[in-house]
Amino acid sequence: MSLALAADAFLALLILGLAIWTIAASQTYGAVVGFVAYGLLVALVWVRLGSVDVAMTEAALGSGLTGLLLLGAAAHLAPLEAAERQARPGPWLRLLVGALCGAVTAVLAAVVLSLPEPAPTLGPAVAEHLATLGVRNPVTGVLLGYRAIDTLLETVVLVPALVAVWSLATDPAWGGRPASPGPRDPGSALTLLAQVLPPAGILVGIHLLWVGADAPGGKFQGAVVLAAMWVLVLVAGLRRPPALAGRPLRWLIVLGALVFIVIGLSGVWLAGAFLAYPEGLAKPMILAIEILLTPSLAVILGLLLLGPPVADRGPGT
Amino acid sequence: MTLALTLFTVISVSLGAIFFLAGTLGLLRFPDTLTRLHALTKADNLGLGLVVLGLLPQVAWPLGALKLIAVWLLALLAGATVGQLLGAAVPPEPGTPGDRATGAEGQTP
Numbered sequence: 001m002s003l004a005l006a007a008d009a010f011l012a013l014l015i016l017g018l019a020i021w022t023i024a025a026s027q028t029y030g031a032v033v034g035f036v037a038y039g040l041l042v043a044l045v046w047v048r049l050g051s052v053d054v055a056m057t058e059a060a061l062g063s064g065l066t067g068l069l070l071l072g073a074a075a076h077l078a079p080l081e082a083a084e085r086q087a088r089p090g091p092w093l094r095l096l097v098g099a100l101c102g103a104v105t106a107v108l109a110a111v112v113l114s115l116p117e118p119a120p121t122l123g124p125a126v127a128e129h130l131a132t133l134g135v136r137n138p139v140t141g142v143l144l145g146y147r148a149i150d151t152l153l154e155t156v157v158l159v160p161a162l163v164a165v166w167s168l169a170t171d172p173a174w175g176g177r178p179a180s181p182g183p184r185d186p187g188s189a190l191t192l193l194a195q196v197l198p199p200a201g202i203l204v205g206i207h208l209l210w211v212g213a214d215a216p217g218g219k220f221q222g223a224v225v226l227a228a229m230w231v232l233v234l235v236a237g238l239r240r241p242p243a244l245a246g247r248p249l250r251w252l253i254v255l256g257a258l259v260f261i262v263i264g265l266s267g268v269w270l271a272g273a274f275l276a277y278p279e280g281l282a283k284p285m286i287l288a289i290e291i292l293l294t295p296s297l298a299v300i301l302g303l304l305l306l307g308p309p310v311a312d313r314g315p316g317t
Numbered sequence: 318m319t320l321a322l323t324l325f326t327v328i329s330v331s332l333g334a335i336f337f338l339a340g341t342l343g344l345l346r347f348p349d350t351l352t353r354l355h356a357l358t359k360a361d362n363l364g365l366g367l368v369v370l371g372l373l374p375q376v377a378w379p380l381g382a383l384k385l386i387a388v389w390l391l392a393l394l395a396g397a398t399v400g401q402l403l404g405a406a407v408p409p410e411p412g413t414p415g416d417r418a419t420g421a422e423g424q425t426p
Contacts, residue, residue, distance in 0.1 A: 189401035193394065200391070 008048055015041045028074040028081060032067060039063025052216035053139040056208075060224035068305055134283025136214040143218070144286045148275040152264060155293055156257045158300045166244060169308040175245030178306035184237030194236030201229040209294050213283075219290045223297035230302045244309050249299070256296030260289050322374040329371025336364035350407045354400050361396040365389055 018041060022034030039062045046055035077084075088094075123138075126146065130138055133145045143151045169176075185191065205225035212218030233239050242249050263285050267276040277285050340360020347353045369389040373382050 188405070189398045193398040196394065197391075200387075 011041065011044060011048070015045065026085075028077055029071070032070040032074050035070060036063050036067035039067065053137075053218065053221075056216060056221045060221050064228070065224060065301060065305070072305070072307065132282065133277075133286065134213075135286060137212060137216065137218075139216070140212050140218055140286070140290075144289060145277070145282070148264070152257075152260050152275065155260060155297065158297065158304075159254060159257055162253065162300050162303055165304055166308050170311060173309045173311040175243065176309040176311065177243050178241045178303070178308065179310045180234065180237065180241060181231065181306060182235040182237050188236070190236045191238065194233050194238050198229040198233060201225055201232075205229065205294075205298070209290060212290060213287070219294045219297060223294050223301060226294070226298035227301040227305070230298065231305050234302075234306070241306050244303070252299050253296060253303070256289075256293035259292045263289060326371045326375055329367050333364045333367030333371065336360050336367060340364060351404055354403055358396050358400045362393055365392050 015038065018034055018038045022031050022038055025031040025034055040059060043055040043059035043063065046052070046058055089097075126138060126142060130136070130141045133141045135141045135144075166174075182190070205222045207222075208217040208225060209219055209222035210217075212222070234241055244250075264275040267278070268274050270276075270278040270281075337360045340356050343356025343359070344353050347356055366389055369385045372385055376382055376385060
């Protein structure tokens, strides 16, 4: 057995063990910590499979951002947890849930095992026509060239998701500021981090966006890093969260989706199909979408983390 | 020359791995949170530093090497900050002198 195979097998066993531990954890908080570690290990698996783009998305979104959202949820649920544990569902219901989950796993395993040996692939066809899109990273090419409608939907869906989070606010708080995620404490190490890290982090975020055309990276990964820097400054209490009724903020939120839709519609007129790029203009259009989507995504992801607005001292502005 | 560099990489990365192992051992066996944090940050700082040092001859100079060093510096910064925050959040133990934790006591929410 080669060393690489041994390492892969160890990684797979570790992930399985961590998954079981996460499910079996009695505290919600512990389960979330397990889930975050699990996501980071899954990102390692994606690296081993050669999918660095997926690995970065998994680490940034699947593990980091989702982990933070779940941590917030766990903190909110903590007072109710003990009562919830008293009211455990009956043995038959638990048996049923277990059986259904087992069935899903069995079906998935059967599907994976029954795949045809040289798996059907459009890879060579994509590689052949990648040059016409003007991007060298095949993942970006597929996401914005061949499957642009999927990418459009998954970016636009963030706007209603944010509105859904906001709609949890009480009526007087609507349009106000989200609760400040952390108290200002000038002596804390967090203050130093929030002052030192953002310049480097913003650079990394823009770098990730820019190399997305040629190497693993792109708008989502870059936007997550930018959002993380913003939230870090807010958590350290150096800035207050913005008032959600602000006109410029709302324009920023919908800017990316609007540009994507407008470029998509212009394809109907210029190239004969929704989201089709006219000859020779593919690269600038993809670039425009990526660059204008990034600030929108960063703001949306940050606001998702901040949660609904809370009642402020002053009237909602 | 190449052999010497490869040897350097193997030795340095192995030393780094030993520090990670020792740090993990400390995390599991040390009695309280502060000493566990101490073990953990040692593993992160020195272990990762040695791994990065060992990998330097294997990557393209200067961009690859600078990126590796940047990763180490960012990990140092993050590790030090998280260590401070966790340390400040620890309630002072009854048996130990609590004067080092005065910063933590003043700001319990």
